[in-house]
Amino acid sequence: MPLPQADFQSLKQRLPIDWVLAHYGVKLRPAGPHTLYGACPLPTHTSRQSRESFSVNLSRRVWACHSASCIAARDGRIGGHVIDLVAMMERCGLRQAGMRLQDWFGGRATHPPPVKESARTSAPTACHPPLGFTLQGIDTCHPYLEQRGIFPATARLFGVGMYRGNGFLAGRCVIPIRDENSRLVAYAGRAVHGEAPKYRFPSAFRKSHLLFNLDRARHTGARNVIVVEGFFDALKVHQAGHAVVALMGTSFSQRQSELLTSHFARVTLLLDGDQPGRRAAEIIAQSLRLKMPVDKVALPKDVQPDQLSSAEINFLLVRTTVTL
Ligand SMILES: [Zn+2]
Structure with missing residues (x-):
């Protein structure tokens, strides 16, 4: 079924261009707060001289390649929006490119690999001291997680699961909390049978000092x-x-x-x-x-x-x- 024109507009305006680049595994470098640049990924790019000719404006969701031969191979167009990009990459028409974007990002789960950024400022020092121990006996395959739609691989990666031990987190679903340097600083305990409180935290824990994950x-x-x-x-x-x-x-x-x-x-x-x-x-x-x-x-x-x-x-x- 062809997409209505409004959906094309919506894709152009709402779909972050870095998601589409990530879909193709294109890695660019930051050149400013909203711009990335690097090697041109387009099949029309044949120049060996123009190696850094491709640029992207993240806020405007547009791209351009300034290599003369690449522009000529694209009928004189310097750049375009996300749908143009997919049409070039896939060597297909705009309508087909729009359908593919809809398929990749509009109607099912997507796992775009991230765009690398090398220029990163260092983080402020953590406020919470490391915990110094890890809880043993966490069941990451407990049915509660499945009920909440959490895949076993996600539960294992995050270390989330039912705690079989004693103490104030006994019988709760525990969630390890790490600081920005991956140091374990606390566990939160989620009630699974409707008991109060819904969450338990160590008394010294301050949510305001951290961002989970x-x-x-x-x-x-x-x-x-x-x-x-x-x-x-x-x-x-x-x-x-x-x-x-x-x-x-x-x-x-x-x-x-x-x-x-x-x-x-x-x-x-x-x-x-x-x-x-x-x-x-x-x-x-x-x-x-x-x-x-x-x-x-x-x-x-x-x-x-x-x-x-x-x-x-x-x-x-x-x-x-x-x-x-
Ligand atoms: Zn190019």
Whole structure:
């Protein structure tokens, strides 16, 4: 079925061009806050002299190659948008390119490899001391995780599972929390039978000092990070193929703001579709907008990312993301 014209517009306006480049494994270097450059990946590129002729503007979602022979092979066009890029790469028409993009990013889970960025500022020092021990006897194959839509591989990677030992986390689903340098600083314990409190943390733990999953997110090399509220939101967005961090609530601290701006070039807010989530997204956007580009995903009313499949998350990211 052919795509309506409106969907082409939406793909051009909403689909980050670095996702498409990552799909092809194209690695470019940053040349400014919104620009990348490097070797031209197009099949029309034959020049051996023009090695650094390809550039991308992330905020405008456009690309260009300035090699004269490459331009001539593209009928005189210097560059274009995401659909042009796919049409060139796939040697197909625009309509077919649009259908392929829709197929890759619009209707199913995608796992784009991240775009590398070499110029990275170093992180501020961690505020939490390392924990000094690890819990043993965590069951990462517990049915609770399957119920929440967490794949066994994700549970193993994050070390999330049912704790069989004693103490204040006994019988809870434990979530290891690491600082930005991957040092284990705490475990959170999620109730699995509806008991209160829903989450338990060590008494000295301060959520405001950390971003959950920052260590993994920054090591993907992604320039854009998705910000969610909860641990399970983060696990689901990770499964959908994105660099993600969780605030562990709806509060947003100065420290968390510094962590985001020192490790990423752009943020996408994917907070819950309820009143506190929407309010928090507004406050965070106001605080970050002066420092970096901020996108926001409009989740349907009362929907949370942890309730969504990878395909639904990617659909919402492509279709409902607005730049603030
Ligand atoms: Zn070229």
